[in-house]
Amino acid sequence: MRGLSGEAAAYAAFLMDLSAFLRAFLRGRLARVPDEVEDLVQETLLAVHNQRHTYDAAQPLTAWVHAIARYKMIDFLRRRAGREAMNDPLEDDSDLLGASDEEAREAKRDMATLLARLPDRHRLPIQLVKIEGLSVAEAAKHTGMSESAVKVGIHRGLKALAAYIRG
Amino acid sequence: METDKLIAMLASNAEPVAPGAVRRRYGAAVAGGGFGALLLMVVFYGVRPDLRQAAADPMFWVKLALPLALFAAALVAVTRLARPGVRLGWSAEALLVPVGAIWVLAAVALVSAAPGARLPLVLGSTWVSCPFNIAFLSVPAFAAAFWTMKGLAPTRPVLAGAFSGLLAGTVGAAAYSLHCPEMAPPFLGTWYVLGMALPAVAGAAAGPRLLRW
Numbered sequence: 001m002r003g004l005s006g007e008a009a010a011y012a013a014f015l016m017d018l019s020a021f022l023r024a025f026l027r028g029r030l031a032r033v034p035d036e037v038e039d040l041v042q043e044t045l046l047a048v049h050n051q052r053h054t055y056d057a058a059q060p061l062t063a064w065v066h067a068i069a070r071y072k073m074i075d076f077l078r079r080r081a082g083r084e085a086m087n088d089p090l091e092d093d094s095d096l097l098g099a100s101d102e103e104a105r106e107a108k109r110d111m112a113t114l115l116a117r118l119p120d121r122h123r124l125p126i127q128l129v130k131i132e133g134l135s136v137a138e139a140a141k142h143t144g145m146s147e148s149a150v151k152v153g154i155h156r157g158l159k160a161l162a163a164y165i166r167g
Numbered sequence: 168m169e170t171d172k173l174i175a176m177l178a179s180n181a182e183p184v185a186p187g188a189v190r191r192r193y194g195a196a197v198a199g200g201g202f203g204a205l206l207l208m209v210v211f212y213g214v215r216p217d218l219r220q221a222a223a224d225p226m227f228w229v230k231l232a233l234p235l236a237l238f239a240a241a242l243v244a245v246t247r248l249a250r251p252g253v254r255l256g257w258s259a260e261a262l263l264v265p266v267g268a269i270w271v272l273a274a275v276a277l278v279s280a281a282p283g284a285r286l287p288l289v290l291g292s293t294w295v296s297c298p299f300n301i302a303f304l305s306v307p308a309f310a311a312a313f314w315t316m317k318g319l320a321p322t323r324p325v326l327a328g329a330f331s332g333l334l335a336g337t338v339g340a341a342a343y344s345l346h347c348p349e350m351a352p353p354f355l356g357t358w359y360v361l362g363m364a365l366p367a368v369a370g371a372a373a374g375p376r377l378l379r380w
Binding site: 046 | 188189319
């Protein structure tokens with residue numbers, strides 16, 4: 001958490017990672033209102049920034065971020081429910097849903113083709129840890145790689161993926 | 168605004184955060200609330216004239232220990248509730264220890280008293296005003312505790328409000344014990360507990376409205 005001690009570059013990188021995490025987190029839970037996700041990502045980033053004095057270095061960062069994201073999401077849903085009650089419920093028409101599902105499927109397919117371009121030692125750790133949610137130790141056991149090799153694989157693999165995406 | 172621009176903007180004004188911000192703010196809130204409670208007590212009720220003799224009675228210290236023990240538990244609870252993703256832990260259960268202890272003392276006193284003397288032990292001579300006086304003295308600490316919590320990030324507003332109110336109630340009760348002439352455990356176990364519970368209930372009700380961020 002060098003970001004919280006005021007190094008602007010480290011902090012920007014942290015917020016960047018965080019925004020990706022939040023986008024995934026919120027997209028999964030707000031599938032019905034895909035257009036609102038980015039607004040809520042920004043609102044949550046702002047909350048993280050404004051409330052960074054409530055983070056205690058002894059506490060897991062993920063728990064802190066998760067709790068903020070959950071709070072902001074519930075707050076949003078509550079506000080929306082209040083608005084919705086006064087509105088015509090025609091707003092969630094099925095076209096919207098269809099489009100966003102299609103996008104999600106496309107994103108997955110793109111990810112799969114990009115992942116396929118990685119060598120096994122990078123691809124497997126990412127697939128096991130980042131997509132299937134195993135721990136580093138479990139992934140190491142699964143692949144027969146050492147734990148540090150798994151971590152390095154994830155790190156380099158994600159870097160390579162980022163480079164692919166940028167084109 | 169695009170998210171990337173927002174991030175650039177946030178990163179460009181990221182002054183470092185001094186650690187221990189939550190603790191420091193609560194330190195200030197408690198000092199302010201405690202001072203306010205003592206001031207109101209002196210102005211409206213007055214310190215009991217026989218304080219010197221009363222201080223020789225162990226019950227005087229029990230009466231002070233009850234709100235102070237609850238204060239410690241409530242303080243731990245609010246600093247946890249003010250931080251996203253921190254569990255409340257044992258601080259809620261810890262409230263039962265001082266309350267249970269005073270109830271045990273009260274039960275002993277009631278059992279050993281003559282049947283006709285029991286009701287006076289519970290009611291004392293000030294039961295009508297005691298809980299409201301405590302609630303009144305807790306007002307400055309209530310405002311300070313809510314103000315502090317509002318500047319932090321409570322994700323459970325009902326609990327955060329309840330414990331902020333309780334914190335204020337314990338400050339009010341501690342200040343009131345310097346005025347109050349009652350010494351019987353059954354009285355303390357009833358009216359002091361009720362007096363501290365009043366701001367806690369008010370806090371729970373006000374939390375969702377006042378503690379949004």
